[in-house]
Amino acid sequence: MTDSSQKPVAGAHIKLEGNMSHAGMAPVTAEATEMGAGRYQTNMKLTMAGDWQVLVLLTLPDGREVDQEFEIKAVQPAEPVHSSVPASVKVRHH
Numbered sequence: 139m140t141d142s143s144q145k146p147v148a149g150a151h152i153k154l155e156g157n158m159s160h161a162g163m164a165p166v167t168a169e170a171t172e173m174g175a176g177r178y179q180t181n182m183k184l185t186m187a188g189d190w191q192v193l194v195l196l197t198l199p200d201g202r203e204v205d206q207e208f209e210i211k212a213v214q215p216a217e218p219v220h221s222s223v224p225a226s227v228k229v230r231h232h
């Protein structure tokens with residue numbers, strides 16, 4: 139995660155919520171662990187094949203909250219649990 143001047147943002151708290159577009163499914167949630175300055179990692183179990191929208195909820199070290207959404211398309215039923223999707227999040231200062 140970087141800020142508007144491309145500096146890594148350390149010390150943020152990150153929660154993720156995965157949803158599918160159809161009704162009747164509970165969202166999947168996860169938290170991310172900081173791996174080093176500005177790098178975060180999480181494992182999310184996507185419990186069904188198909189398209190997912192993942193909402194990333196960030197709490198920055200200064201207390202500001204930011205959210206960002208990205209999509210993971212066409213998750214396959216046979217996909218290994220540990221497949222990883224790199225996501226890069228930029229925090230915009232106002």
Ligand SMILES: [Cu+2]
Pocket residue numbers: 158160163186188
């Ligand atoms: Cu589903």
